Amino acid sequence: MTEVQTVRGPINTSALGRVLVHEHVFLMNMEYTQNYRPDFFEDATVAKAAAKLNALKAVGIDTIIDLTVLGLGRHIPSLAKVAALTDVNMIVSTGAYTFNEVPGPFAFYGPGLLCDAPEPMIDHFVKDIEQGIAGTGIRAGELKCAIDMPGLTPGVERIMRAVARAHVITGTPITVHTAPRAETGLIVQRVLAEEGVNLEDVIIGHCGDTNDVDYLMKLADKGSILGMDRFGINFTMTTADRVQTVVQMVKRGYVDHLSLSHDCVCWSDFFPTVENYNAAMPEHNYLHISHQVIPALLEAGVTQAQIDRMFIDNPRRHFEAAANRFAARN
């Protein structure tokens, strides 16, 4: 029996059901929102988010992993309000998101810096996992970091190694935002393996942004799960292209290494209003996979059992295998 932390407390992995592995509820630059977006703090924003999640539950999705970490405006009190209005399980994350430098509070604080100390990020992440976030008691169930086109900058590497060490200390699995065009998933696997992470405990995010199946097979051959996780973001790849990549990987025998998601949001300050976002990316909504992608996969010959593997079994294994490995070495 393995427990996973959600906003409403621990649940058994058997209760995860169908999981979207890479989503967001609220996504923002918190400083901007504090100063210029009072609408975020209105009850209506929470109610609308809950309504979107309830629509997701109605099409059979039970759980989302919310990968909003430091750098993306994580705001747990608002998520707690949403959780009270929906039955969808929300697993929240800890870690940090940057393509270049560490967040400002760590620029002078850390090993060998002006304020010399052991890596403070490790303590932050472990506290989020073991005690809860920002005094809410809500504990993180996933670790997250990022590496994009600039590659392994000093800041990106420092965060990645801190995430890896927090994983070793807690057994919490990891998702990494990657840029397939620069094949940064391979760098992730090298760095995390150096830190003692079993690569089966890692989801390589945004793998669906490429149709280079040779690259994807290299990542999967090392054991990681691939995030085919941006369905509906059509300015990089169309849904048809993204579906084809999944079909090709299934045909090659990699169904146990695929997971599906949208990388969607309910509310974000990246657009002046939610309506602007919906108009700019009409297919980028929580129901896109259920309404468009699954029918397309079935039509292309992927079976319902294979879809269940991607939606149910693989995310469950992501949490169970990491926890079992952790228990075995402690």
Ligand SMILES: [Zn+2]
């Ligand atoms: Zn994301």
